[in-house]
Amino acid sequence: MVSSVKAKWLAVAMFLMNCSGVESVQAGKYTISAHGDASYGVYRTDLGLLGYSQGNxxxxxxxxxxxxGIEQAPVNGGASPFNLFSKTFDTAAITKPYNQADVFCFYCHSTSGSLQQGGAMVNYDYAKTFGGASGGPTSIMDAFNQPGEIDGSYHNLYDIWDFARTEFDFFTDNSDPCSACHNPHLARRNKENKRDASYACISRPTEHSDQWGDDVDEQMSDYSAIYQAPFYFGSSSTYEPDAVSSSQDDGSLTPDYNTFCLDCHNQQVYSTTLSRNIVAIDWSASGGDLSGAGDKHGSNNATVDVVSRSPYGVLPGYVLSCLDCHEPHGSPNAYLIRRSINGESLGVTIDSGKDGSARGNQCRQCHKDDYEAGGSVNTGLINVWRTTHHGGGLAADNPYRTTQVPGCGCHEVVGNKKMPIACDNCHGHDKYVDATHPGTIDGRSIPAPYFTNGQGGYLRRTF
Ligand code: HEC
Ligand code: HEC
Ligand code: HEC
Ligand code: HEC
Ligand code: HEC
Ligand code: HEC
Ligand code: HEC
Incomplete structure (x- = not known):
């Protein structure tokens, strides 16, 4: 047995020598990675029985x-790119649902039929692992295949693959879409070390041969000195990640996800799922209420007044992390929006429609709707946003008049009731409103916002 195991090591060594990318797999870093660990790393039972040690x-x-002479499971005939046990990605899988055979990594990172010893690999979503929410998917494959109100959203792996192969040098036509964001030789076990960013499991697509989040200048506290970690689930005194105290709520325990996500999203990308281009996101420009300014949840400061909920509201100019609102893999809500934000469950699944106010359930995790603004007594005012938009004594910069011209026709009227205008008409990344746009659901234009922005116009940056 011993000599045959040696022979197998020799075979691996020869494969490595034949491989031009050998220098990119550094032995020391591999052995401290999640996959290379000798006690919890990769272990296919079939191979284990043949004598291969865990992590090999x-x-x-x-x-x-x-x-x-025997092809081990999965039996898919013939050699695969990078000498892997299966092909990396089936490019015929253009949309979900994904099957295990579509993506190399799903052979292990799945809830059932995993080749990893034990038959299942447990990985929760971000809202649960780092935010403390309950429920949600229990494996990466399930995270990509989530049901939802109008079908949960997911990072489309074909689009990622297609984008990455033209954009990043290391990424070839044969590459695995997961490898656009992860380096399987470097990823560490963050889920068991939630308070330690040196265990980050991601690599920037522009820096694939390095972990991202582990070095001293790669945390959210480095992206912005005014990052504020959101509340941990169910708490108003502890924070993400992992219910830390206020002495650690500055983002220093969390990888700088903004720089990571913006490696791709600083430009327009195409989405097969949405059948359109996705906007380029500008998280760094300032400028207040100018059309060319950046997002106000990014480095651009909110203007005049924001009526926000704890823990926001103390400092001016907060900069948020993409993962305060989004999941990286998939979600039951549209646009990868988290199931819980700032310590609370959203309560509903949110679709991408422009015909409702469901989106407000997301905003109210951090902003005051009429219920919060009115002292939290009248539950009929949950997810009602009159105060924010039409005033009522709370804020000096409400965009629309307290008593808007009744005949303006902005709101649809059902019976005697003015219906809310769907939030997505006006709010989102890169959006602003001015005298000429946006419209309501049926294309009517909205009168210019009431409040002048002090820069000689009526324009307001609305995200
Ligand atoms: C968890 C599975 C996994 C393990 C374990 C693993 N690799 Fe890989 N390896 C991959 C994948 C996936 C690719 C293809 C990367 C891509 O899609 O671009 C790859 C690619 C490579 C390449 C090609 C160059 C590169 O870096 O992309 C080399 C060389 C390599 N692996 C060597 C090794 C060595 C040596 C070990 C053990 C010390 C190892 N691998 C362990 C999954 C793994
Ligand atoms: C767009 C970038 C991106 C893509 C594509 C991506 N991931 Fe991730 N992944 C992340 C980020 C960011 C995290 C860290 C946050 C977290 O744990 O949720 C993560 C975390 C993980 C984790 C750890 C989860 C845990 O338990 O905490 C695993 C395992 C993982 N990814 C596997 C995969 C696999 C397999 C694929 C391909 C099917 C994939 N990822 C595709 C960005 C990505
Ligand atoms: C042979 C089975 C196997 C394959 C194939 C595999 N993984 Fe893993 N993966 C594991 C094991 C085992 C762990 C460590 C144990 C754990 O995290 O529970 C792990 C951990 C991870 C982690 C760190 C999770 C954390 O704890 O934060 C990431 C990220 C990850 N894998 C990504 C990938 C990606 C991307 C691929 C495909 C390129 C892949 N894995 C393929 C078995 C596998
Ligand atoms: C490797 C490039 C890449 C990285 C890194 C990346 N994305 Fe994406 N993202 C894409 C592409 C390509 C699409 C379009 C395909 C699609 O709709 O999923 C996309 C789509 C999206 C969508 C819209 C999904 C939908 O269909 O509704 C969201 C939201 C998103 N990304 C958020 C993020 C966040 C948050 C991060 C950081 C954790 C991130 N992305 C990192 C490439 C990337
Ligand atoms: C995770 C918390 C969080 C969520 C969720 C959130 N916001 Fe914000 N929002 C903030 C913070 C904090 C600020 C202040 C930023 C600053 O200080 O520059 C802000 C600022 C704003 C501003 C700028 C206001 C001004 O006076 O200039 C608008 C508009 C806004 N948010 C709209 C929304 C909408 C619409 C939603 C729901 C789709 C939403 N926000 C969801 C935290 C959040
Ligand atoms: C017709 C356009 C329009 C629609 C529709 C709209 N808003 Fe707004 N909203 C605005 C404008 C303009 C501002 C002011 C931005 C600023 O403060 O600079 C604003 C501000 C906000 C703010 C920031 C409040 C603060 O304290 O500064 C939140 C939160 C918000 N809206 C939520 C919503 C929600 C939830 C919906 C859907 C139910 C919605 N909005 C629908 C135009 C709109
Ligand atoms: C305050 C919560 C919040 C934060 C923080 C946030 N997003 Fe979003 N994101 C949303 C909402 C709400 C939508 C859906 C409305 C829209 O399309 O903008 C969205 C949509 C998207 C989309 C799809 C846009 C499209 O054209 O359909 C992408 C891509 C995206 N976000 C990426 C990011 C990235 C990258 C970051 C960090 C730099 C980030 N988001 C930070 C709330 C947020």
């Missing part, structure tokens, strides 16, 4: 697509 490269790479 061979659990992912097979030199001849077979071992001792």
């Amino acid at each position: 490269c061979t659990h992912c790479h097979e030199q001849h697509a077979s071992i001792d």
Whole structure:
């Protein structure tokens, strides 16, 4: 047995020598990675029985697509790119639902039929692992395949693959879409070390051969000195990640997700799922209420007044993290929006329609709706936003008149009741409103915002 195991190591070594990318797999970093760990790393039972130790490269790479003349599971015939045990990605899988055979990583990172010892790999979503929410998907494959009100959203792996192969040098036509964001040789076990960013499991697509989040200048506190970690689930005194105290709520325990996500989203990207281009996101420009300014949840400061809920509201000019609102893999809500934000569950699933006020359930995790603004007594005012937009004594910069011209026709009237205008008409990344746009659901234009922005115009940046 011993000599045959040695022979297998030799085979792996020869594969490495034949491989031009060998220098990118650094032995020391691999052995401290989640996959390379000798006690919880990669371990396909079939191979374990043949003598391969836990963490051995061979659990992912097979030199001849077979071992001792027998092709191990999955049996998919012939050699695969990078000598992996299966092909990396089936490019015919253009939309979800994904099957295990579509993506190499899903052979292990799935709830059932995992090749990893035990038959299941448990990974929760961000809202649960770092935010403390309950429920949600229990594996990465399930995270991408979530049901939802109008079908949960997901990072479309075909689009990621297609974008990355033209954009990033390391990424080839044969690459695995997960490798656009992860380096399987470097990823560490963050889920068991939630308060330690040196265990980050991601690599920037522009810096694939390095972990992202582990070095001293790669945390949210480095992206902005006025980052404020949101509340931990169910708490108003502890914070993400992992219910830390206020002495650690400055983002220093969390990788700088903004720089990471913006490696791709600083430009327009195409979405097959949405059948359109996705806007470029500007998280760094300032400028207040100018059309060319950046997002106000980013470095651009909110103007005049924001009526926000704790823990926001103390400092001016907060900068948020993408993962304060989004999941990285998939969600039951449209646009990868988290199931829980700032310590509370959203309560509903939110679709991408422009015909309702469901979106407000997301905003009210951090902003005061009429219920919060009115002292939290009348539950009929939950997700009602009159105060924010039409005043009522709370804020000096309400955009519309307290008594808007009744005949303006902005709100649809059902019976005697003015219905809310769907939030997505006006709010979102890169959006602003002025005298000429946006419209309501049926295309009517909205009168210019009442409050002048002090810069000689009536324009307001609305996200
Ligand atoms: C968790 C599975 C997994 C393990 C374990 C693993 N690899 Fe890989 N390896 C991959 C994947 C996936 C790719 C293809 C990367 C891509 O899609 O671009 C790859 C690619 C490579 C490449 C090609 C160059 C590169 O970096 O992309 C080399 C060389 C390599 N692996 C060597 C190793 C060695 C040596 C070990 C053990 C020390 C190892 N791998 C362990 C999954 C793994
Ligand atoms: C767009 C970038 C992106 C893509 C694509 C992506 N991931 Fe991730 N992944 C992340 C980020 C960011 C995190 C860290 C936050 C978290 O744990 O949710 C993460 C975390 C993880 C984790 C750890 C989860 C835990 O338990 O905390 C695993 C495992 C993982 N990804 C596997 C995958 C696999 C497999 C794929 C491909 C099917 C994939 N990822 C595609 C960005 C990405
Ligand atoms: C042979 C099985 C196997 C394959 C294939 C595999 N993984 Fe893993 N993965 C594991 C194991 C085992 C762990 C560590 C144990 C754990 O995290 O529970 C792990 C951990 C991870 C982590 C760190 C999770 C954390 O704790 O934060 C990431 C990220 C990850 N894998 C991504 C990938 C990606 C991306 C691929 C495909 C390129 C892949 N894995 C393929 C078995 C596998
Ligand atoms: C490797 C490039 C890449 C990185 C890194 C990346 N994205 Fe994406 N993202 C894409 C592409 C391509 C699409 C379009 C395909 C789609 O709709 O999923 C997309 C789509 C999205 C969507 C819209 C999904 C939908 O269909 O509703 C959201 C939201 C999103 N990304 C958020 C993020 C966040 C948050 C991060 C950081 C954790 C991130 N992205 C990192 C490439 C990337
Ligand atoms: C995770 C918390 C959080 C969520 C969720 C959130 N916001 Fe905000 N929002 C903030 C913070 C904090 C500020 C203040 C930023 C600053 O200080 O520059 C802000 C600022 C704003 C501003 C700028 C206001 C001004 O006076 O200039 C608008 C508009 C806004 N948010 C709209 C929304 C909408 C619409 C939603 C729901 C789709 C939403 N926000 C969801 C935290 C959040
Ligand atoms: C017709 C356009 C329009 C629609 C529709 C709209 N808003 Fe607004 N909203 C605005 C404008 C303009 C501002 C002022 C931005 C500023 O403060 O500079 C604003 C501000 C906000 C703010 C920031 C409040 C603060 O304290 O500064 C929140 C939160 C908000 N809206 C939520 C919503 C929600 C939820 C909906 C859907 C139910 C919605 N809005 C629908 C135009 C709109
Ligand atoms: C305050 C919460 C919040 C934060 C923080 C946030 N987003 Fe979003 N994001 C949203 C909402 C709400 C939508 C849906 C409305 C829209 O399309 O803008 C969205 C949509 C998106 C989309 C799809 C846009 C499109 O054209 O359909 C992408 C991509 C995205 N976000 C990426 C990011 C990235 C990258 C970051 C960090 C730099 C980020 N988001 C930070 C709330 C947020």
